[in-house]
Amino acid sequence: MNEIVARLMEDVKAKNPAEPEFHQAVQEVAESLEPVFERHPEYKSARILERVTEPERVVMFRVPWMDDRGGVQVNRGFRIEMNSAIGPYKGGLRFHPSVNLGILKFLAFEQVFKNSLTTLPMGGGKGGSDFDPKGKSDAEVMRFCQSFMSELQRHIGANTDVPAGDIGVGGREIGFLFGQYKRLANEFTGILTGKGLNWGGSLIRPEATGYGAVYFAQEMMQTRGESLDGKDCLVSGSGNVAQYAVEKLIELGARPVTLSDSNGYVYDAAGIDSEKLAFVMELKNVRRGRISEYAESFPGAVYVPADASLDHNPLWAHEASCAFPCATQNEISARDARTMIDNGVSVVSEGANMPTVTDGVRAFLEARILYGPGKAANAGGVAVSGLEMAQNSMRYAWQRDEVDGRLKTIMADIHTACVTTAERFGTPGNYVDGANIAGFLKVADSMLDQGLV
Numbered sequence: 001m002n003e004i005v006a007r008l009m010e011d012v013k014a015k016n017p018a019e020p021e022f023h024q025a026v027q028e029v030a031e032s033l034e035p036v037f038e039r040h041p042e043y044k045s046a047r048i049l050e051r052v053t054e055p056e057r058v059v060m061f062r063v064p065w066m067d068d069r070g071g072v073q074v075n076r077g078f079r080i081e082m083n084s085a086i087g088p089y090k091g092g093l094r095f096h097p098s099v100n101l102g103i104l105k106f107l108a109f110e111q112v113f114k115n116s117l118t119t120l121p122m123g124g125g126k127g128g129s130d131f132d133p134k135g136k137s138d139a140e141v142m143r144f145c146q147s148f149m150s151e152l153q154r155h156i157g158a159n160t161d162v163p164a165g166d167i168g169v170g171g172r173e174i175g176f177l178f179g180q181y182k183r184l185a186n187e188f189t190g191i192l193t194g195k196g197l198n199w200g201g202s203l204i205r206p207e208a209t210g211y212g213a214v215y216f217a218q219e220m221m222q223t224r225g226e227s228l229d230g231k232d233c234l235v236s237g238s239g240n241v242a243q244y245a246v247e248k249l250i251e252l253g254a255r256p257v258t259l260s261d262s263n264g265y266v267y268d269a270a271g272i273d274s275e276k277l278a279f280v281m282e283l284k285n286v287r288r289g290r291i292s293e294y295a296e297s298f299p300g301a302v303y304v305p306a307d308a309s310l311d312h313n314p315l316w317a318h319e320a321s322c323a324f325p326c327a328t329q330n331e332i333s334a335r336d337a338r339t340m341i342d343n344g345v346s347v348v349s350e351g352a353n354m355p356t357v358t359d360g361v362r363a364f365l366e367a368r369i370l371y372g373p374g375k376a377a378n379a380g381g382v383a384v385s386g387l388e389m390a391q392n393s394m395r396y397a398w399q400r401d402e403v404d405g406r407l408k409t410i411m412a413d414i415h416t417a418c419v420t421t422a423e424r425f426g427t428p429g430n431y432v433d434g435a436n437i438a439g440f441l442k443v444a445d446s447m448l449d450q451g452l453v
Contacts, residue, residue: 004037004044005030012053019102021329024358025109026053032436035425040444046452048444055108057081060101061151063129065144068137077148079127079155079163082108085446088159089125090115090382090389092166095173099130103329107166110353111382113439114375117414120386125161127152133168134288145176153181158189158392164385165194167328170240170285171206190392193385197397202388204403205381210244210351211404212380212411213324213372214252217349219415220370220431229253232271232320234345236260236313237327238284238291241351241378245324246277258315260327261291264305265315268298312336319343326351334359341367350374365430376414376435383410 005027012026030049037044059079067073078101081089091111094104104126112124129148133141156163165174174194181191188200195201204211218228231254235242238259246256255271259280268276276298283289295303304314316323316336323345325331329352332340337360340348348364349372350356356364364371384407391397398406418434421441427433 021106022102025106029436032433043444055080055082059155063148065147067140075129075131077129078104080104080108082124083112084123085443087121087123089161090122091126092164093169094128094166095131095133095168097132099128110375114379116439116442118379118383122386142176146180149177149180153184190389193388200392203400205384207244208384209241209378209381211248213245213349213351213377214248215408215411216372216377217347231322233322234258234320235324242326245351263290266294266301266303268301316340322347324351325355329354330357332356332360337363349377351378373432373435376418380407
């Protein structure tokens with residue numbers, strides 16, 4: 001690390017102790033920006049990077065709620081409003097036991113640059129709670145969401161901060177959250193994205209993150225005259241992002257062979273087709289079951305339980321050409337990355353946020369495979385959230401083909417920005433540098449324009 005990065009990281013770690021994910025995200029961006037500061041000393045003198053790493057606002061609050069047995073439960077709620085230089089804060093809400101301040105700050109920091117890359121006027125934010133919707137009844141989830149929104153509603157607005165869904169926050173949760181906001185604010189406005197189609201949602205929004213990750217992979221492969229047709233693909237996760245990544249892969253002629261959840265993963269050498277995907281969607285979205293049931297229903301599929309004692313994930317050890325990590329942060333270790341390269345993976349497009357550890361990213365870059373980092377590859381979700389905001393403002397809904405076409409164009413534009421920016425700053429083919437620098441420049445210039453705020 002050069003002196004600027006070393007000094008920044010020392011400061012970030014001192015101010016934000018015990019937040020390793022946030023440290024990791026900041027360091028990756030800071031290292032990419034070294035050539036930027038050499039060419040643009042005005043960013044250094046204005047301390048833009050130091051300002052970007054400090055949230056504009058952090059909201060933390062108590063969320064009391066009552067379970068079905070009449071017992072009182074207490075969770076913690078958060079909203080990190082990271083940067084609003086280019087628009088209102090925009091970013092998801094995550095309900096998961098692992099949620100803490102450090103994880104949400106890393107996600108909000110990433111969101112700033114991801115939203116910048118979409119070219120849409122959106123700042124970056126993130127929020128959520130350590131509440132676990134898994135195993136809860138609909139009534140319990142509703143009571144929690146109503147309590148959560150009773151506090152959150154003070155801090156958000158259609159032109160201030162527009163949350164969306166994330167892990168643990170799907171259509172059910174967005175509906176309960178929106179209903180409570182509407183009751184308290186006495187207004188019907190586009191305060192959340194990911195809404196139902198009957199009440200202000202956008203077509204393609206559920207599919208957008210998964211579709212976008214596949215579109216980005218397709219764009220990367222075209223630079224080498226390749227396509228997804230006929231390629232075996234490893235996919236992790238089995239939620240919204242993974243499901244629609246698989247759907248688009250099938251449509252484009254690829255053969256996805258894995259899916260996972262927190263209990264383990266399934267490997268289906270015959271490939272996951274449309275019929276099998278429909279089973280997964282019903283299993284996960286309706287019955288909220290475990291992925292192990294897939295192996296019980298389709299002979300030939302193998303289920304491998306998760307083993308926390310391992311320093312690697314066996315899912316990534318299967319031979320394939322492409323990988324789409326769509327589960328959670330740091331799910332690909334350095335060992336996994338090297339195994340993937342050895343087994344023929346030449347394309348990695350991240351549907352999750354920061355799913356690869358730092359040494360794993362270095363391994364991908366050194367091997368010169370096509371590696372699309374999450375802030376670029378999974379920006380399709382927030383891009384269509386931005387399109388949903390636009391439709392809400394117009395009180396108008398676009399047709400499916402129009403939204404999908406806009407999504408495809410946005411992902412192509414993000415890819416072009418990554419490629420041209422990496423070349424301009426001396427690291428051609430490095431999508432990490434391209435995404436970090438392109439995202440940063442728009443935010444930095446906007447912050448300079450707006451003065452010291």
